[in-house]
Amino acid sequence: MEDLNTIASEIALMLNAMHSGIAIINPDGKIVRCNNCLANIIDRSESEILTLHCYEAIHNMAERPKNCAFLKACEDHKTHFYEIERKGKTYEVSVDPIIDDNKVVGAVHILNDITERKQAQEAFQTAHQRLLDVVELLPDAAFILGQDKKVFAWNHALEQMTGIKKEEVLGKDDFIYALPVWGQRIPLLIDFLDMDFEAEKKRYKYLKRTGNKVYGEAFIPHFNGGNGAYLTMTATPLYDIDGSRFGSIEIIRDITEIKQAEIAIVESENKYRTLFESASEGIILINDNKIVDCNLQAIRLFRCSKEGLIGKTPIELSPLQQASGILSEEVALKQIETVLKGELQCFEWIHKRPDGSCFNAEVNLNCFTIDGETCIQSMIRDITERKRVQQELVHSKQQLSALANHLQTIRESERATIAREIHDDLGQQLTAIKIELAWITGRIPLSEEELKNELISIEQIVDSLVESVQKISSELRPGLLDDLGLIPAIRWQFNEFVKKTKMNGDISLPDEDLRFDDKLCIQLFRVFQESLTNIARHSEATHVKVELKHQMDELLLLIEDNGKGITEEQINSSKSLGLLGMCERIRSAEGNITISGKPGLGTKVCINLPIKTEGQL
DSSP states (O other): OHHHHHHHHHHHHHHHHSSSEEEEEOTTSBEEEEOHHHHHHHTOOHHHHTTSBHHHHHSOOSSOOTTOHHHHHHHHOOOEEEEEEETTEEEEEEEEEEEETTEEEEEEEEEEEOHHHHHHHHHHHHHHHHHHHHHHHOSSEEEEEETTSOEEEEOHHHHHHHOOOGGGTTTOOTTGGGHHHHSSOOOOHHHHTSSOOGGGGGGOSEEEEETTEEEEEEEETTTGGGTOEEEEEEEEEEEOTTSOEEEEEEEEEEOHHHHHHHHHHHHOHHHHHHHHHHOSSEEEEEETTEEEEEOHHHHHHHTSOHHHHTTOOGGGGSOSBOTTSOBHHHHHHHHHHHHTTTOOEEEEEEEEOTTSOEEEEEEEEEEEEETTEEEEEEEEEEOHHHHHHHHHHHHHHHHHHHHHHHHHHHHHHHHHHHHHHIIIIIIHHHHHHHHHHHHHHHTSOTTOHHHHHHHHHHHHHHHHHHHHHHHHHHHHOOHHHHHTOHHHHHHHHHHHHHHHHOOEEEEEOOSSOBOOOHHHHHHHHHHHHHHHHHIIIIIOOSEEEEEEEEETTEEEEEEEEOSSOOOHHHHHOTTOHHHHHHHHHHHHTTOEEEEEEETTTEEEEEEEEEOOOOOBO
């Protein structure tokens, strides 16, 4: 019995050495063993805990809850997770059933502190909200589509313009965002960033692609209470810090008053002057490449007198070069030549004031005839604030991307640490316990049959715990990935998959043993795991093929099955979180991933990753 007491003491020491709260419960749900960490978490003494059921100690509940994780674990023999709050910290509780001869003989409750992880998730949500807040600050009506063509943002100005609340369109696609404008689901300017718009030109009074932007102008009859409205639209792709496109933004401005002003100019000089001077945008008139008139807003924009602008050329009000590096004079001559052909021009421009300071502007050029002379009208809007907001949008996206990568890094680090501690500490201690139990069992007289059977039962429980430890450790982070590298880890994972699923499989891996960047290895291995999981859960396949190639500075991974085939709808669905996670991992490694499927012919996942080897072993 002294040996049994020694073993019990060793078990207690082992449990108390762990940084996670541990509770071992019997089939009735009563706690029969716990460690100091659990006592500190739930603020009870060990002796008090051992008189309680798990729901009394962990949940502070007098009766077993209906949605009891322990009962679920007993029913499906699977590990269940939930979260609790204690003393200002958040803990993730895992309930692992202890199974003997296909019968649950108890369970292990493990409480892990996930406070930092929860705080990181909250920070991610804060950054996401900040991006939405920035869009909300835009003075013009605007909305953003993600790469999945779903509405990501719909600001207050657009709600006022269309009468459609953001709750009615957020997260929706299938051109639903076009209904408030055209009354039907058709492409808008934001869609023309990725498609030809020739077939839609008849809807617009003006439609043009300049660089990676699309500009348009249209008359919408049902706006303004049925009186109609002229709208200008600007569609621009949005990129993150790595140059990867994450969405598109369309800005819509009601220019009905400006258009009416243009008509009034033709009809009456007096009306023209009134509207000209009261316009909210700077307006200058150019004849024979010289400024012949300007309005008050233009004077305010250029911070000089009217006499300081009259007689100057557009080049004199521009820096030597534009933001793109092209000479201002060269671009200006082309714009003027185009507008004199009757084509409206809309573009961004850097203007230089007479005092030498500069400002960003959006310029609309058109030409008209006054007293038989062709003049160019330049409408100038200071977009310095808008450029600042756009930069904040880009910065917010960069922060979101960086945060996502940081969360992945933290998660992998935690998984590796937990797997190592479970395998090295808990696994070794359990093995030692098993050896000691076997030694004791072999030395008990045959007359002590009841005691011997009890020790054998304990030894079986320890065997089950050892298997659970090994399984949990491998699932958290296969040791092969850290010890031997990516290729052996992929081979091991493939063999485990074939063994569990009973599928036929072929795998082709490089002969040479290559060492790659640790982060790249982790990302690719996790995508490989997720692909095999999807095949097992959804494909109904009987054969899987895996091929890994190393070509020059690129790593190619092909995963193919002969199942029912994934559909485009499934690939693009916002609910396909596993696929989204795979794509995000590969993008963070600056690689490409293609997922395709054909009905009845299976699914194929192709991954291309740029790599730098650490040397061939």
